[in-house]
Amino acid sequence: MRAGGAGRGRFITFEGGEGAGKSTQIRRLAVHLRARSGRPVVVTREPGGSPRAEAIREALLAGVAKPHGPFAEALLFCAARIDHLDTLIRPALAAGEIVLCDRFADSTRAYQGAAGGLDPALLTSLEEVVVGQTRPDLTLILDCDPELGLARARARQSADEGAEAGPDRFEAEALAFHARLRTAFLAIAAAEPGRCAVVNAALPADAVEAAIRTLVAERLPGLFTETPGAHGDAA
Known part of the structure; x- marks a missing residue:
């Protein structure tokens, strides 16, 4: 059973490699x-989304767990996810709210699994314990060439933090790592077409936004209090 049963909220996750534009599109x-659904909308992220999970995020992105291998990283991601689910996501869904999450369990499958080499069966077992029935109603996988995504990430860093700021733990990985990530996300989408939809994130931001609006309206029509207008209408 997914998160969005009768009388419950809806859970939409955004996935993809570095620099795919998830943060922009989720906003x-x-x-x-908020304008069209008549429901409260919660925007959150992983790792993070709750005070304890944000503390774990800081450690993960700083590379504290990297020397201990992908299994240690996966366990830390799971610890953050447990607190995030219990503190924020499940209460919001129970209240009938829409939860938009920048990354979720699929990122653990891709980063620590396909790119990090962990056994998929192990990650599936962890996911069953941690996530349980709180699964996304819709997962939007923003897909673009890793070289483009990494270039965007570097440009964002330079603009937001200054030229002296370096890449985080995952941005610093070699291009081959990011190529494996892309393949992993596309494989997840192919394996679960009912839940996942791939969006061409190489397009301009307005075009990506229009594609996402269309997908959400098609996949989750019950979200809207009225039929959404043309892609270019006011939000």
């Missing part, structure tokens, strides 16, 4: 849904 979709 834009939140504005659109």
Whole structure:
């Protein structure tokens, strides 16, 4: 059973490699849904989303767990996810709210699994314990060439933090790592087409936003209090 049963909220996750534009698009979709759905919209992220999970995020992105291998990283991600689910996601869904999450369990499958080499069966077992029935109603996988994504990530860092700031733990990985990530996300989408939809994130941001609005309206029509208008209408 997924998160969005009768009388419950809806859970939409955004996935993809570095620099795919998830943060930008999740903010834009939140504005659109607040105007059109008549429901509260919660925007959150992983790792993070709750005070304890944010502390774990800081350690993970700083590379504290990297010397201990992908299994240690996966356990830390799971610890953060447990607190995030219990503190924020499940209460919001129970209250009938829409939850938009920047990364979720699919990122653990891709980063620590396909790119990090962990046994998929192990990750599936962890996911069953940690996530349980709180699974996304829709997962939007923003896909673009890793070289483009990494270039965007570097440009964002330079703009936001200054040229002296370096890449985080995952951005610093070699291009081959990011190529494996892309393959992993596309494989997840192919294996679960009912839940996942791939969006061409190489397009301009407005075009990506329009594609996402269309997908959400098609996949989750019950979200809207009225039929959404043309892609270019006001949010």
